[in-house]
Amino acid sequence: MSIKYDALKNNLQAPHSLITDLDGQEGFFHDETIYRSIPSAVLVAESKEDIMTAVKFCRENKIPVTPRGAGTGLSGGCVPSENALVIATSNLKTLEIHPERKIAFCGPGVITKTLQDEAARYSLAYPPDPASFEESTLGGNVAENAGGLRCKRFGVTRDYILGLEAVTTDGTILKTGLYNDYRGLALGDILIASEGTLAIITEIAVRLIFKTDRGVTLLVTFAKPAAAAQTVSDIISSGLIPNVLEYIDGDAAAIANAYEKSTLIDEKAAAILLIETADKDQDKQTTLIRKFCEKNRFLTLNIETDPDKAEQLWQVRRNISRAAKACAGAKISEDIAVPISKFPLLVAFVAQLNRQYPLRINSYGHAGDGNLHVNILSQSGKPTDLTLADEIIEKLLRQALQLGGTITGEHGIGLAKRRYLKYEFDQPTLKAMRKIKAVFDPDNILNPEKIFPDENLS
Numbered sequence: 498m499s500i501k502y503d504a505l506k507n508n509l510q511a512p513h514s515l516i517t518d519l520d521g522q523e524g525f526f527h528d529e530t531i532y533r534s535i536p537s538a539v540l541v542a543e544s545k546e547d548i549m550t551a552v553k554f555c556r557e558n559k560i561p562v563t564p565r566g567a568g569t570g571l572s573g574g575c576v577p578s579e580n581a582l583v584i585a586t587s588n589l590k591t592l593e594i595h596p597e598r599k600i601a602f603c604g605p606g607v608i609t610k611t612l613q614d615e616a617a618r619y620s621l622a623y624p625p626d627p628a629s630f631e632e633s634t635l636g637g638n639v640a641e642n643a644g645g646l647r648c649k650r651f652g653v654t655r656d657y658i659l660g661l662e663a664v665t666t667d668g669t670i671l672k673t674g675l676y677n678d679y680r681g682l683a684l685g686d687i688l689i690a691s692e693g694t695l696a697i698i699t700e701i702a703v704r705l706i707f708k709t710d711r712g713v714t715l716l717v718t719f720a721k722p723a724a725a726a727q728t729v730s731d732i733i734s735s736g737l738i739p740n741v742l743e744y745i746d747g748d749a750a751a752i753a754n755a756y757e758k759s760t761l762i763d764e765k766a767a768a769i770l771l772i773e774t775a776d777k778d779q780d781k782q783t784t785l786i787r788k789f790c791e792k793n794r795f796l797t798l799n800i801e802t803d804p805d806k807a808e809q810l811w812q813v814r815r816n817i818s819r820a821a822k823a824c825a826g827a828k829i830s831e832d833i834a835v836p837i838s839k840f841p842l843l844v845a846f847v848a849q850l851n852r853q854y855p856l857r858i859n860s861y862g863h864a865g866d867g868n869l870h871v872n873i874l875s876q877s878g879k880p881t882d883l884t885l886a887d888e889i890i891e892k893l894l895r896q897a898l899q900l901g902g903t904i905t906g907e908h909g910i911g912l913a914k915r916r917y918l919k920y921e922f923d924q925p926t927l928k929a930m931r932k933i934k935a936v937f938d939p940d941n942i943l944n945p946e947k948i949f950p951d952e953n954l955s
């Protein structure tokens with residue numbers, strides 16, 4: 498279907514920001530998943546007024562709209578719907594910090610790391626730190642309720658949102674939280690994690706905290722994944738919460754080393770824990786962590802006190818997802834989380850799947866949160882492998898739920914998880930969510946086929 502955008506173009510403040518020719522749209526076909534699709538046009542918005550105009554136009558003409566940040570998503574949320582107008586908010590980068598109030602007012606296109614760096618200039622911090630923080634936008638972080646490495650200790654995106662402004666499908670601006678003096682219903686809470694299905698976020702007010710110092714980084718290796726997983730469970734169950742507690746299996750370490758051309762992480766070990774202690778009691782934490790590592794028969798334990806060298810280790814960790822994508826014809830990544838006491842059982846289940854299936858499977862994640870990312874890698878990317886991958890995913894998600902966990906720790910539902918939603922949520926809950934979707938978006942134009950699969954509707 499060819500859609501005529503002339504009328505929209507004529508009404509935009511920045512007509513050049515509307516890309517209707519295919520060549521200019523190439524970077525907007527996909528996110529970091531295997532899904533891809535060609536939109537009918539792309540608006541790289543330069544103002545919220547242009548977003549309002551565009552959404553109104555789309556609603557009148559029944560054109561689907563796909564909101565987009567930086568496209569680092571891992572669940573297909575910003576992959577264009579059929580014939581969609583992609584509205585990218587990545588150019589809305591205003592950033593105003595009020596240090597005395599410990600608040601930042603941000604455009605949705607502000608990169609997560611930019612906010613962190615700017616806040617640090619006032620000795621303040623914005624803690625949520627998805628491993629993609631050098632690229633992901635705050636709009637995408639809010640829409641996915643992004644987590645990250647430091648989130649066990651400091652909380653996820655939701656914990657820092659004070660207010661949102663968003664363009665609704667009737668082309669007007671909705672103000673929530675701080676933007677409305679906190680009066681009325683907490684509509685902003687519904688927008689967080691709504692994955693671009695309810696409104697387009699155009700302003701974000703976030704809470705900042707005083708900057709906390711980083712402790713030391715511990716790199717601990719184990720001969721068995723189960724031993725590393727048990728150590729995670731022991732540490733967190735004891736009430737000790739380090740700044741960061743990451744689990745990496747040996748194969749994930751190997752691909753990350755290769756990608757970074759590094760030998761920093763010992764890939765000969767079957768599993769690794771990468772831990773950053775909290776500065777205020779780093780000696781006490783280090784002693785306790787060592788005790789739990791000894792109990793579970795660790796192989797080696799190195800303490801990195803040099804912040805620059807520690808940062809190199811964290812960089813290797815942050816790039817595991819990209820490393821996995823680079824080393825395979827197709828990478829399907831899962832993102833599950835379980836109660837911490839069940840983390841060893843989850844890791845054991847992944848090991849069992851690895852033995853059972855011919856595909857390469859490796860795993861890593863924000864273990865302190867009970868979160869595990871599982872990469873299923875196919876060299877050929879052929880449909881037979883993808884069918885096998887589907888089988889593995891189905892088993893993995895069911896196991897996560899059986900262990901009292903969730904099918905998505907932090908990457909959202911998007912296209913990737915929508916058919917599994919009914920495993921986690923009962924029909925009344927799904928119906929309630931769908932009703933809210935209909936209130937915000939009666940014509941179902943915003944990210945229409947994301948999150949809610951038709952079969953869940955009744």
Ligand SMILES: Cc1cc2nc3c(=O)[nH]c(=O)nc-3n(C[C@H](O)[C@H](O)[C@H](O)COP(=O)(O)OP(=O)(O)OC[C@H]3O[C@@H](n4cnc5c(N)ncnc54)[C@H](O)[C@@H]3O)c2cc1C
Pocket residue numbers: 528529563564565566567568569570571573574575586605626627628629632633634635636637638639640641642643644645646692693694696697698699815816818819907908911944
């Ligand atoms: C290497 C790597 C590491 C990662 N690590 C983490 C991690 O540690 N923790 C984590 O939680 N995630 C992680 N992710 C996933 C991803 O980075 C996050 O989900 C991030 O929040 C997406 O931001 P984005 O700007 O790229 O959004 P996009 O991918 O562009 O979009 C994501 C979703 O948000 C919606 N959206 C975007 N902007 C808006 C807006 N203004 N209004 C309404 N909806 C909007 C889109 O429609 C889509 O549904 C990682 C990804 C990669 C590639």
